[in-house]
Amino acid sequence: MNSRWPENNTSLNSLYCLGAGLTMSVLPHVQRIPGWIIVLFLVLTIWKLYSPSQVNLTERKFSITRIFLFILMVIGIIGIYFHFGTIVGRNAGVSLLVLLAGFKIIETSQERDFYVTCFLGYFLVVTTFLYTQTIGTAIYMSCTVLVMTLSLLTYNDYQQKLSYKASSKIAATLLLQSIPVMLILFVLFPRISGPLWGMPDDAHTGLTGIDDEMSPGSISQLILSNKVAFRVDFKDTQPEKSQLYWRGPVLWYTDGKKWTRGESDYLDAAPLQTMSDPVAYTVTLEPHNQKWLYALDMPGQNPELGPDQSWITSDFQLLTQKPIRQRIRYEMISYPEYKISGLNNDELQKSLQLPRQQHGRTKRLIHQWKKEGLSKKQIIKRALKLFSEDKFYYTLNPPLLENDRVDQFLFETKQGFCEHYASTFVVMMRLAGIPARIVLGYQGGEYNPVGDYFVVHQRNAHAWTEVWIKEQGWTRVDPTAAVSPLRVIEGIESALPGNIIGIPLMFSRNSLTRQLWRRLNYSWDAVNNQWNQWVISYGPKRQKAFLAQFGLQKIDWSSMIFLIIIFIVPILIYLAFVLLKSTPENGEPVKRLYIKFCKKLARCGIHHVAHEGPVDFAKRAALKRGDLSQQIYNITDIYIAIRYGSNNAQIPSLQEHVRSFRPSTN
Amino acid sequence: MNTAQIDMQTNSTKGELDKIVEEISHVILGKEKAIRLSLTCLLARGHLLIEDLPGMGKTTLTHVLANILGLDYQRIQFTSDLLPADILGVSIFNRESSSFSFHPGPVFSQLILADEINRATPRAQSALLEAMEESQITVEGETRPLPKPFFVIATQNPSNQVGTFPLPESQLDRFTMRIELGYPDNMAERELLKGCDRRELLKNITPVINSERLIEMQKQAESIHVSDALLDYLQDLLEYSRRSADYVNGLSPRAGLSVLRCARTWALMQGHPQVLPEDIQQVLPSIISHRLTKVQDDGYTTQENIAAHLIKQVPIP
Amino acid sequence: MPETIVLEQFPFSASRLAADNKNTRKQRIYIMPTRHGLLFGLMLFAMLIGAINYNNSMAYILTFLLGSLSLVTILHTYRNLAGMVINEAPPLPVFSGELAKFPLILDNRNRHIRFAITFIRSSKKKWRLNQTSTNSHITTCNIDQNQLERIEVPVRSLHRGLLKAGRIKVYTIFPLGLFTAWSTIDVKQACLVYPKPEGQKSLPPVDLTESTGIQGKYSGTDDFTGFRNYQAGDSIKNIAWKVYAQQKGLFVKRFIGSGSDKLHLRWNDVSHLPDIESRLSQLCCWLIEAESQSLQYGLNIPEVSLDTGHGEKHLHLCLASLAKYGLKI
Missing domain, CATH: 2.60.40.10 (Immunoglobulins)
Known part of the structure; x- marks a missing residue:
């Protein structure tokens, strides 16, 4: 089948749009796929745009160019296979699509090729969303979709009647008119939780967050990250900043280097004695690809994610069935003041575990303290005192530790951050026979006054300890606070240089601009938060909650489809009404006034004929309605003077006359 | 000049023209529309083609017009043996001076009546038509201007009569208007029969205006205001004639100009300070009826009610 | 309508x-x-x-x-x-x-x-x-x-x-x-x-008995009517050599000729052709030729007889009757 318009074989304008649109949809992948694919794509596209007819492959089936291109494509596919080791994964799949798009556009000379290439462009847009879904991406991709649509439009624009500007306007109109229906579908389309089938392995790389083990340097890496970990919306009361310990995984086992959680514990939570009012809040957790949630110390309930989806353990971790790969939102209640009683044998053993033959010097120190006859409480105090008084520094760039990390830190380098202090402290406690464990999580958070919520960044990542004291139960002890009290009270930001927090140099000069920057940041984060809440994390749960607001708690698929139809049909009818109503061209205001006058006369049975001049009409009308003749002639005279005598000064007078012209219908 | 002055001038001209029309109506009975149209055509510097059967008063009308407007007047009777030289004049070889001397033909006068133009051969016709178009003639390599004002009123028998050479369409375009006189109505006929000889009446007619005044009036007509809205209408008409399938060919730009010029003159004659769509509608039939041919159902052409159809199809913007 | x-x-x-x-x-x-x-x-x-x-x-x-x-x-x-x-x-x-x-x-x-x-x-x-x-x-x-x-x-x-x-x-x-x-x-x-115009272009002989020549006058060769300045393209035969010899410039003698011929195309003229369609095609070809030569021509075929005439409309009438010949329309 040949191109429909033989005289302009695949019009150039549409080809340019197509090239631009494809390039726009490919560009975001630059970082993710091998550079040579991008280069190959660009070369092919530019080749096609530079000489559209030269690479016309319709004529001969086997031309040299064609064979060359085919070989090139096979080489490309093989190259992708060697690069990724597969051609089905996410990155490999995208690479393949980009490669395909390049070869498709060079082949575009027939109608079908054009459409296929264009649809490929739309599909490439979707692939970008697998990596990022920020507002920026959305805006960029709307532009891309506009350009792709524009290329379709110009392709169907016979003889290129429309200018770029005019066709862009039409394309934009089409897209804008599609938005209402799109919104309805987005809100009401039945959502399914979970993937339909397994996702490629590399689907979730690049998610950051706290690991389920604490190895050297794992936290310091996070501290340099400016990403958001989660956002918290307190219902009524906000706890003090020093209380903001966001509890994550609890680490029990150590091999002297690494701390791990050990086997998962399915025991119920230990009895929790609450000693203060509960704090209610909602957490919007960014995906971190781990099977736990964060909550304020101490979580008082299981965050009902769904049946058997989450539970609370005896050491007050909130565990989930599946890794968190989507942004989720859950409501929590916590008790800042609490008392946990009860420690079973199992736990007692776990909380005193230590690697053998290690930490000799520390052991001796603790022995010495014990010899001095210190009680357990005193030992805790002594240890904290050691940190605060004995030239320990809080630094994010500690010297490298080898051999026995605890001994070396405690007696030689004395420089480190929460990771070092927490692990050393726990080791010391266990040596002294005090049950202790490490808690990973986040500490602090930034209050966003614009959105009235707290943002906890990855840089707030923290490690602290809990020790078992007989009278008090598990008690939180933060050895880092002993070294650097500011770190806890003011937050990590006070300990970090400006460039890590992300204040550009031009804003960091004085406090006023810092304030301004902060303000902007808060607003931007608030917008992002809304975006995340309502767009990105709009899933089955959110949909259910949203519909419940309208009294549609229990709604099944069929009634949702029914709802969609109920909403979409009126929208389409309205659109059709706007598009298809045929109002005559009224043009100038004078003419409109005259038409009004004619309509008034039409009510008396005197109809104006389209080809009838005003004077003739007036004569005819006056003949029929002698009583109105004076008025009719008046109006006609003024109308003629304006419209044919160009005497625009009389427009108000015409307005007045037409308005006051009220013929009685008899 | 302010509007009031213009209005006054227009009104006085209207009075004069009304008087002329009235005078002519004494001789040509019951044909006011035709008289007004032919007067319009002359004031719009156009040439007029009167097509009708013999004996309907074509010649008389021309005569009266010439007399009343004070123009000098020549009549050329077109016959099948008429030569271009008979119209334009000839250079005759003078043996004594051994040179050619030019004897101007009847075309060198202000108003020419080309009687029964379709009886002459196409060569003779085109000699006159070229003179009409250019207001000058070229004889023997020498260009000679024609007097001003210069009008041609041609009469033509309906072309289906025996022994005629119908004017080709391209030549017809040079006539601004084509009018038909038609039979007089009952009352007029009665009066005609009762009254005295028309020839006698002709002798009594005295010029109402002279040629200078005529040129003045022409200029006045050209200054009548034309608004954009009116031009839109005119363009719509032209556009329709060109795009519609009803006609073989569309109207030429020259036709458009003629319509505008005649509509202005008509407006002047009606005393309108500006041109109205009605003015166009009044003059349109006689201007376009010889220019447009309608396509018939079998793919061929007819010539009926063309203007009425066109006017009906095009709404006034 | x-x-x-x-x-x-x-x-x-x-x-x-x-x-x-x-x-x-x-x-x-x-x-x-x-x-x-x-x-x-x-x-x-x-x-x-x-x-x-x-x-x-x-x-x-x-x-x-x-x-x-x-x-x-x-x-x-x-x-x-x-x-x-x-x-x-x-x-x-x-x-x-x-x-x-x-x-x-x-x-x-x-x-x-x-x-x-x-x-x-x-x-x-x-x-x-x-x-x-x-x-x-x-x-x-x-x-x-x-x-x-x-x-x-x-x-x-x-x-x-x-x-x-x-x-x-x-x-x-x-x-x-x-x-x-x-x-x-x-x-x-x-x-x-x-019908498709096909066949030989040369027209059948003119029916001399009806040739009268009073129908109109065309530029011809019979009667001398005057001189005209020479224009490029004029026939050399018509140049007034006598005047030229007197060194008065180049002039052309002008003549008027008389007579156009009446051509009747008849069914008999094409009876030598095998079938109806080729006959009609031949007639069609002749009609077009006659029109282009500005002849007065008429058509006589079974059931249709058209008097001589000339012009686009006449040609259409003739061709239309050829087109409809034998068809029940």
């Missing part, structure tokens, strides 16, 4: 057209996805599956946006065709074998431009998606707002006589090519097809 065809307008828009003319006929408009529209739907489905699988909101949004874009496109495609007024115009006669052009006058009375309206003669085969058979000719045009557009649908004429255009399909896939809105119009006009 030929019929006016109005392509169905949306129910709730005031039908200004109905009152216009009693001769109007309404035609329904149908909408179908094109092949590319189906492909687009397939792509959307793939996108939706992807969106569900990855539970990716933006993918959902894009899928729904493009989905509702195609819904909106239906309306736009429909609007592009709806309410268009089509008038048939009589086609001009053609010679057999030529393309007969059936003119259609498209009247766009709306405020928007109608883009890429395509006309194609429907084939008798079943309607297919986007059919473009090689035989049919496609005519496409844009129509400006409140404008008329004249298009011609070409149809190959095969035999003399009356050619009917039959059903003509009008469709548009504007704006995005995903949907096609179409309607068929039954063209009532028939095109007169003259």
Whole structure:
């Protein structure tokens, strides 16, 4: 089948749009796929745009160019296979699509090729969303979709009647008119939780967050990250900043280097004695690809994610069935003041575990303290005192530790951050026979006054300890606070240089601009938060909650489809009404006034004929309605003077006359 | 000049023209529309083609017009043996001076009546038509201007009569208007029969205006205001004639100009300070009826009610 | 007055057209996805599956946006065709074998431009998606707002006589090519097809008995009438050499000749040809030749006798009677 318009074989304008649109949809992948694919794509596209007819492959089936291109494509596919080791994964799949798009556009000379290439462009847009879904991406991709649509439009624009500007306007109109229906579908389309089938392995790389083990340097890496970990919306009361310990995984086992959680514990939570009012809040957790949630110390309930989806353990971790790969939102209640009683044998053993033959010097120190006859409480105090008084520094760039990390830190380098202090402290406690464990999580958070919520960044990542004291139960002890009290009270930001927090140099000069920057940041984060809440994390749960607001708690698929139809049909009818109503061209205001006058006369049975001049009409009308003749002639005279005598000064007078012209219908 | 002055001038001209029309109506009975149209055509510097059967008063009308407007007047009777030289004049070889001397033909006068133009051969016709178009003639390599004002009123028998050479369409375009006189109505006929000889009446007619005044009036007509809205209408008409399938060919730009010029003159004659769509509608039939041919159902052409159809199809913007 | 065809307008828009003319006929408009529209739907489905699988909101949004874009496109495609007024115009006669052009006058009375309206003669085969058979000719045009557009649908004429255009399909896939809105119009006009002019060009001998020569005068060679300045291209034979010899410049003698001949083309003249069609073709050829030579000619064939005449109209009459010869029309 040949191109429909033989005289302009695949019009150039549409080809340019197509090239631009494809390039726009490919560009975001630059970082993710091998550079040579991008280069190959660009070369092919530019080749096609530079000489559209030269690479016309319709004529001969086997031309040299064609064979060359085919070989090139096979080489490309093989190259992708060697690069990724597969051609089905996410990155490999995208690479393949980009490669395909390049070869498709060079082949575009027939109608079908054009459409296929264009649809490929739309599909490439979707692939970008697998990596990022920020507002920026959305805006960029709307532009891309506009350009792709524009290329379709110009392709169907016979003889290129429309200018770029005019066709862009039409394309934009089409897209804008599609938005209402799109919104309805987005809100009401039945959502399914979970993937339909397994996702490629590399689907979730690049998610950051706290690991389920604490190895050297794992936290310091996070501290340099400016990403958001989660956002918290307190219902009524906000706890003090020093209380903001966001509890994550609890680490029990150590091999002297690494701390791990050990086997998962399915025991119920230990009895929790609450000693203060509960704090209610909602957490919007960014995906971190781990099977736990964060909550304020101490979580008082299981965050009902769904049946058997989450539970609370005896050491007050909130565990989930599946890794968190989507942004989720859950409501929590916590008790800042609490008392946990009860420690079973199992736990007692776990909380005193230590690697053998290690930490000799520390052991001796603790022995010495014990010899001095210190009680357990005193030992805790002594240890904290050691940190605060004995030239320990809080630094994010500690010297490298080898051999026995605890001994070396405690007696030689004395420089480190929460990771070092927490692990050393726990080791010391266990040596002294005090049950202790490490808690990973986040500490602090930034209050966003614009959105009235707290943002906890990855840089707030923290490690602290809990020790078992007989009278008090598990008690939180933060050895880092002993070294650097500011770190806890003011937050990590006070300990970090400006460039890590992300204040550009031009804003960091004085406090006023810092304030301004902060303000902007808060607003931007608030917008992002809304975006995340309502767009990105709009899933089955959110949909259910949203519909419940309208009294549609229990709604099944069929009634949702029914709802969609109920909403979409009126929208389409309205659109059709706007598009298809045929109002005559009224043009100038004078003419409109005259038409009004004619309509008034039409009510008396005197109809104006389209080809009838005003004077003739007036004569005819006056003949029929002698009583109105004076008025009719008046109006006609003024109308003629304006419209044919160009005497625009009389427009108000015409307005007045037409308005006051009220013929009685008899 | 302010509007009031213009209005006054227009009104006085209207009075004069009304008087002329009235005078002519004494001789040509019951044909006011035709008289007004032919007067319009002359004031719009156009040439007029009167097509009708013999004996309907074509010649008389021309005569009266010439007399009343004070123009000098020549009549050329077109016959099948008429030569271009008979119209334009000839250079005759003078043996004594051994040179050619030019004897101007009847075309060198202000108003020419080309009687029964379709009886002459196409060569003779085109000699006159070229003179009409250019207001000058070229004889023997020498260009000679024609007097001003210069009008041609041609009469033509309906072309289906025996022994005629119908004017080709391209030549017809040079006539601004084509009018038909038609039979007089009952009352007029009665009066005609009762009254005295028309020839006698002709002798009594005295010029109402002279040629200078005529040129003045022409200029006045050209200054009548034309608004954009009116031009839109005119363009719509032209556009329709060109795009519609009803006609073989569309109207030429020259036709458009003629319509505008005649509509202005008509407006002047009606005393309108500006041109109205009605003015166009009044003059349109006689201007376009010889220019447009309608396509018939079998793919061929007819010539009926063309203007009425066109006017009906095009709404006034 | 030929019929006016109005392509169905949306129910709730005031039908200004109905009152216009009693001769109007309404035609329904149908909408179908094109092949590319189906492909687009397939792509959307793939996108939706992807969106569900990855539970990716933006993918959902894009899928729904493009989905509702195609819904909106239906309306736009429909609007592009709806309410268009089509008038048939009589086609001009053609010679057999030529393309007969059936003119259609498209009247766009709306405020928007109608883009890429395509006309194609429907084939008798079943309607297919986007059919473009090689035989049919496609005519496409844009129509400006409140404008008329004249298009011609070409149809190959095969035999003399009356050619009917039959059903003509009008469709548009504007704006995005995903949907096609179409309607068929039954063209009532028939095109007169003259026989194919074939045969020898030399005319049969003129019937001298009727040659009178009083019909008109043409520039001829008989009587001297005067001099004229020499112009390039004048015959050397006519130069007044005597005057030239007197050194008075180049002049041309002018003459008037008389006489045109009356040519009667008769059935007998072509009786040597084997079949009717070739006879008609020969007559047709002669008629055209006679007209181009400005002769007075007439036609005498069984059942039709046309007096001598001249001019376009006369030629048409003669050719038309040839075209209709023997056919019951």
